[in-house]
Structure formats: structure tokens, C-alpha cells
Amino acid sequence: MTERPRLLIVGGGLAGLLLAARASEQFRDRLSITLIERELSDGAQASLDTRATALSRDSKDLLALWGFWSELSGAAKAIERIHVSRRSRFGSALLEDEVSAEPMGWVVENPLLQASLLRRCIDAGVEVVEGYRAVKLTAASDLPLLQLEDGRELSADLVVIADGAESSLRSDLGITVQRRAATQFAVAVNCEAEGVDNGTAFERFTDEGPLAFLPIPHSDSNKPRYNVIWCAHEATQARLLALSDEDFLRELQMTIGWRVGKLVKMGRRAGWPLSVVVSRELVRARCVLLGNSAHTVHPVAGQGFNLSIRDVKRLLILIESELATDAPFGALSRLMAFERASSADHEQTILATTVLSDLFDQPHPITDTVGSAALSAVDIMPPIRRGIGEFGMGRR
Numbered sequence: 001m002t003e004r005p006r007l008l009i010v011g012g013g014l015a016g017l018l019l020a021a022r023a024s025e026q027f028r029d030r031l032s033i034t035l036i037e038r039e040l041s042d043g044a045q046a047s048l049d050t051r052a053t054a055l056s057r058d059s060k061d062l063l064a065l066w067g068f069w070s071e072l073s074g075a076a077k078a079i080e081r082i083h084v085s086r087r088s089r090f091g092s093a094l095l096e097d098e099v100s101a102e103p104m105g106w107v108v109e110n111p112l113l114q115a116s117l118l119r120r121c122i123d124a125g126v127e128v129v130e131g132y133r134a135v136k137l138t139a140a141s142d143l144p145l146l147q148l149e150d151g152r153e154l155s156a157d158l159v160v161i162a163d164g165a166e167s168s169l170r171s172d173l174g175i176t177v178q179r180r181a182a183t184q185f186a187v188a189v190n191c192e193a194e195g196v197d198n199g200t201a202f203e204r205f206t207d208e209g210p211l212a213f214l215p216i217p218h219s220d221s222n223k224p225r226y227n228v229i230w231c232a233h234e235a236t237q238a239r240l241l242a243l244s245d246e247d248f249l250r251e252l253q254m255t256i257g258w259r260v261g262k263l264v265k266m267g268r269r270a271g272w273p274l275s276v277v278v279s280r281e282l283v284r285a286r287c288v289l290l291g292n293s294a295h296t297v298h299p300v301a302g303q304g305f306n307l308s309i310r311d312v313k314r315l316l317i318l319i320e321s322e323l324a325t326d327a328p329f330g331a332l333s334r335l336m337a338f339e340r341a342s343s344a345d346h347e348q349t350i351l352a353t354t355v356l357s358d359l360f361d362q363p364h365p366i367t368d369t370v371g372s373a374a375l376s377a378v379d380i381m382p383p384i385r386r387g388i389g390e391f392g393m394g395r396r
């Protein structure tokens with residue numbers, strides 16, 4: 001029997017896990033898959049400390065097509081509508097789908113998503129090498145060679161680099177990035193409220209950046225729960241992270257208002273700088289970038305993983321056609337076709353999220369007027385409203 005080509009995926013974040021799980025199920029007897037992850041997080045328990053991901057309709061449809069949704073749907077919270085407002089200014093908009101009764105998106109807690117994808121990988125025969133860091137990738141003239149921290153060397157027909165925004169393997173290949181230094185910094189926290197749980201997500205633009213409340217499945221207490229991403233300037237983020245829970249909750253309530261109900265409980269806070277990192281190239285001979293290593297975008301419209309899901313779809317098409325050739329993954333020109341298709345999608349998404357994140361940052365009479373007018377306009381004009389809603393739903 002001839003040996004199956006080997007796909008090596010470095011990075012078991014959501015992007016790497018999804019590709020490994022789906023590719024192993026789709027190409028079970030035709031491809032051998034190894035996933036390298038330096039530290040798999042364990043524990044699939046939902047708690048007030050978890051992070052969450054908003055999935056667009058298109059993402060949900062792909063996850064359903066690939067057979068993942070039946071397991072995830074029980075842990076997903078539907079976003080029925082999005083309330084968009086501006087702090088201390090006139091103008092708000094309620095975005096909902098006026099045509100179909102389908103939710104605008106879904107929110108799944110990351111540990112549950114991660115655990116589900118990892119289980120699928122293992123069941124489908126992915127070799128998971130856990131607890132070892134990949135330290136060097138050499139693009140040899142023949143097959144690329146990956147070195148692990150324990151000295152092991154692995155070669156592969158295709159290496160997918162999914163090791164996150166600060167990818168060291170991307171640098172090994174000499175691929176440079178365009179980096180927009182963070183002007184906004186996020187505080188992420190989950191909280192519980194006393195109020196009506198009707199599946200509304202809230203996006204409130206402040207003078208320092210957007211504040212998002214995504215509904216997440218509630219706990220035994222039956223109170224509505226939200227995953228909160230609060231974007232602000234660096235000094236404000238540092239101050240918010242240093243506040244006592246009580247003071248933080250009070251300031252959060254003041255900023256979002258009472259539309260979410262009374263905030264009564266919160267989990268642990270975490271903070272990130274929101275830099276935008278975009279790789280200048282996506283492929284090299286037998287190597288492809290995926291996920292945050294290819295594009296790290298502002299989380300304002302929850303687009304990062306949704307974009308990675310579309311990249312996974314394009315990669316699966318590429319792998320399918322490569323496996324039908326005599327020399328799978330051997331021709332750089334074929335990988336470049338994948339790069340062209342992905343880059344166009346990346347550029348559109350990055351532009352839209354950057355415009356949205358900057359809309360009200362740094363108050364200015366012009367953006368002030370335009371921003372408020374934009375919010376009033378979306379509430380008045382169905383076609384504009386549909387456009388913004390469809391971006392949120394991952395359609396274009």
C-alpha cells in the first residue's frame with residue numbers, strides 16, 4: 001500500500017481544530033493528519049469565566065453541512081436581534097431579520113466548541129501531539145521539516161500554520177505582516193443580569209470603542225447571561241481591569257444602561273490589546289497560513305473565526321483537488337489560487353471591521369454627526385439595515 005500524504009497542522013486553537021476535525025472525516029483514507037498543540041486547554045464546563053464566539057448564519061450552515069451542528073446546537077444561544085446604540089448621543093437601531101424567522105447568529109462558549117472539535121479529531125483518527133511546541137519550520141527543497149522542542153523532526157506534504165497572531169512559524173518562512181498597533185484594548189468578562197432573556201445582542205459605541213453584549217446560554221439560575229467585550233483606550237482598560245468586581249459592574253451598568261436589565265454577577269476579567277495583524281502572504285511551497293496567523297481582526301463584529309471557517313472551506317476544496325493530482329501539494333501555483341481567493345475575503349472583512357471599530361473612536365464633529373446619522377438611518381431605511389445585519393450574519 002502506498003503511504004498517504006501527510007497534513008501537519010500546527011496550532012490546536014479553533015481554526016486548527018476545525019480543519020483537523022473536518023479534513024480527517026472528509027479524507028479519512030486518503031490523508032494522514034497530525035495536529036501539534038503546545039497546550040490543549042481542558043475542561044468543557046460552561047462557567048462565568050469562559051470566552052464565547054458569535055457564529056454567523058453562513059458559519060452555522062457550514063458547521064451543519066460538516067456534521068458539527070447537531071452536537072453544538074444544544075450549547076448555542078440564538079441572537080434574535082441586535083440593538084445598536086451610541087453612548088450619550090441620539091440614535092439607535094434594532095437590527096433583525098424581517099424576512100425569515102431565523103436568528104441572526106449564534107453564540108457558543110469557546111471551551112465547549114473546542115472540546116467538541118477535539119473529540120471529533122480523536123474519533124476520526126487525527127494524531128494529536130500535545131504538550132510540545134513547534135520550534136522551527138524549514139522550507140526544504142523537497143518536503144518542509146518541522147522541529148519540535150523535544151528535538152523530534154516531522155516532515156509533511158502540506159503544513160498548515162495555525163499557531164495564532166504572533167506565529168513564529170510564519171516568521172521562519174520569512175513572511176512579514178502589516179501590523180496596526182492597538183489603539184483599543186479589550187476587557188472581556190461574562191455577566192449575569194436580572195431581566196428579560198429574549199436573545200438580544202447589544203452593540204454600544206462609546207467614545208473609546210465599541211461595547212458588545214452577546215447573549216450566552218444561561219446557567220441553572222435561569223437569569224440572562226452575556227459575554228461582554230468592552231473596547232477602550234489603554235489607560236481606561238488598565239483602570240477597568242484594576243477595579244473591584246462591585247465597582248466594575250457599576251461602571252459597566254452605567255455604560256450599557258438598563259436595557260440589559262440589572263447586572264448582578266460577573267466572572268473573571270481578561271484583557272487584550274486589539275492590534276490588527278495581517279499577513280502579507282498566505283502560502284509558501286507546501287505551507288499555508290490559517291486563522292489568526294493569517295489575519296487577526298478587531299472583534300467588533302465577531303468576524304475572526306467566521307473568516308477562518310470560510311478559509312477552512314476553501315482549504316478543503318484545495319485539498320480535495322490536490323489529492324486528485326499525481327503530486328499532491330507539489331505545485332505552488334495551485335496553492336496561490338487559494339491565496340487569491342482568501343485574500344479578497346480577508347481584505348473586505350478587515351476593512352469593514354476597521355471602519356466599524358473606528359467609527360466613534362476619538363470624538364470629532366464630523367464622525368459624530370455621521371455616526372449618529374448612520375444609526376438613525378439604519379433604523380429608518382430597511383435596505384441599509386439589511387446590509388449591516390447581513391454583514392453581521394456573515395453574508396455579503
Ligand SMILES: Cc1cc2nc3c(=O)[nH]c(=O)nc-3n(C[C@H](O)[C@H](O)[C@H](O)COP(=O)(O)OP(=O)(O)OC[C@H]3O[C@@H](n4cnc5c(N)ncnc54)[C@H](O)[C@@H]3O)c2cc1C
Binds near residue numbers: 037134186306
Ligand atoms: C476578545 C475577542 C473576541 C472574539 N470574538 C469573536 C466572535 O465573536 N466571533 C468570531 O468569529 N471570532 C471572534 N474572535 C476571534 C477568534 O477568537 C479567533 O479568530 C479564533 O479563536 C481562531 O483563532 P486561531 O485558532 O487562529 O488562533 P489561536 O486561538 O491563537 O490558537 C493558536 C493555537 O496555537 C498554539 N500554538 C502557538 N504557537 C505554537 C507552537 N509554536 N507550537 C504548537 N502550538 C502552538 C496555541 O497554544 C493556540 O492553541 C474574537 C477574538 C477576541 C480577541
